[in-house]
Amino acid sequence: MFLTRYERMIARRYLLPGRGEAFIFLVASISLVAVMLGVAALVVVMSVMNGFRVDLFDKIVGLNGHAVVQGYNGQLRDWQEIVQDARKTRGVTTAIPLIEKPLFAAFQGRTEAVLLRGMRMEDIEKNATIRDNIKQGSLASLKPGNKTIAIGSRLAEALGATVGSQVSLISVEGHATPFGTVPRIVSYRVGAIFEVGVYDYDKAFVLMPMQDAQTLLLMGNSVGMVEVNTTNPDKVEQILAPLAQKYADVAQVTTWKMMNRQLFEALKVDRLVTFTVLSIIILVAVFNILSSLIMLVRAKTRDIAILRTMGAPRKSLVKIFMTVGTTIGALGIGAGLVLGFVFIYFRQGVVNFIGFVSGQQIWDPSMRYLTTLPARTDPVEVLGIVVMAMVFSILATLYPALKAASTDPVQVLRYE
Known part of the structure; x- marks a missing residue:
């Protein structure tokens, strides 16, 4: 929509307040602020929800992989063969054997439920989610037979443990005696404390070399599962279908979608509902633009009539x-x-400030999984928000513009 010189001049004049038009200018200013707040709210909320989903996915997948091949009885004795076949499967990038077992950890009278994870040292060192988030100590201290472990930061806080503390791990599957099964209790030195940013993991994870985990759990040379990563997480079922079919008798393939289906489905629904509700805010703001333009048209009726008598076409008034x-x-x-x-x-500063002023913990990691407020802005979504707001604004101008163009100069100027 190209404007001529006089059309631009008149439009510029109508954007500025004239004598006796302060109220119209106030309504237009409120409209501008309302659109600003609606767009800002949409951009912020959608970015935070995208960041929440992406960060949660990266951290969960970083620790659990895209899928796991898990034995029905909790053990895989021929795991070497499964690892080799998985690595040969098209679309698979890594296949890592590991052990996971719920245990108890005790330190100075405090006891916490933990999730023991045993991994080969080369796999631990390659895992960026753990390697890049060491807060205290060093992963180099974790050596097979050294009785050294790494624990999450929240678990360290709950136990009151630090690097160098001797933490006891308790396995209820101990030795059988004439008096029953005696729990197996082994002390380990804390060699490193990590914080991956997911509250549940930082509160429960205990990491140790695989050989030490096999010894503690009396598993011999077997492992609990094989963690698999693929080139496309969204197509993990199709990629691992041949592997699942081949080992259907001894193991089950569980994908990240199965393990976290409810969580990510809830995020998807929340995202849609939030976008819809906040879009209504922009729609309400656009109605303010409609109101201010209607008021402007009524205030400028005489000017419009004069322009029409001077030969201004209806199209110019619409523009x-x-x-x-x-x-x-x-x-x-x-x-x-x-x-x-x-x-x-x-x-994050805004969240901390609101928490300080209100005296409440606005972002509770125990409820929201992640320890900090994430954000990931999607340019396509931002463009969609801009286009939607612009379309709403253009539609709001149609009725006042057509009303101005239909003004009859004869009727308006009859009594002038």
Whole structure:
């Protein structure tokens, strides 16, 4: 929609307040602020929800892989063959044997339920989720036979343990005696403390070399499962279908979708509902633009009539008032984007400030899985928000613009 010189001049004049038009300008300003807040809210909330999903997925998959091949009885005796076949499967990038077992950890009278994970040292060192999140100590201290473990930061807080502490791991599957099964209790030195950023993992995970885990759990040379990563997490079922079919008698293939289906489905529903609700805020803001334009048309009826008698075509009036309305919407969208990105950049500081002022813990890691407020802005989503807000703004200008164009100069100027 190209404007002539006089159309641009008139549109610019109508955007600025005239004598006796302060109220119209106030309504237009409120419209601009409302659009700004609606766009900012959409950008912030969608970015946070995207960040929550992406961070949660990366951390969960970083520790659990895209799928696991797990023995029906909790053990895989021929795991070497499964690892080799998995690595030969097209689309599989890694296949890692590991042991996972729920146990109890005790230190100075405190006891916590933990999840023991035994891995080969080369696999531990290659795992970026653990390797890049060591807070205290070093993974180099974890050596087979050294009786050294790494624990999560939340677990360390709950037990009151630090690097160098002797933590006892308790396995209820101990030795059988004439008086019953005696729990197996072995002390290990804490060599490292990690924090991956997922509360449940930091609260429960205990990491040790696989040989030590096999000795503690009396598993011999067997493992509990084989963790598999693929080139495409969304097609993990199709990629691992041949492997699942081949070992259907001894093991079950469980994908990340099966393990976390309810969580990610809930996130998807929340994301859709939130987008719909916040879009209504923009729609309400756009109605303010409609109201301000209607008021402007009524205030400028005499000017419109004079323009018509001077030969201004109806099309010019439509373009002038559509330009005024879309300019208000565009300024609101631009300000909303700036406000949204500023909020995203300082999001953790804002959360901490609100918590400090209110005296409440706004972001509780025990309830929200992640220890910090995440954000991941999707350019396509931002573009969609901008387009949606702009379309709403343009639609809001149609009725006032057409109403102005239909003004009859004869009726307006009859009594002038």
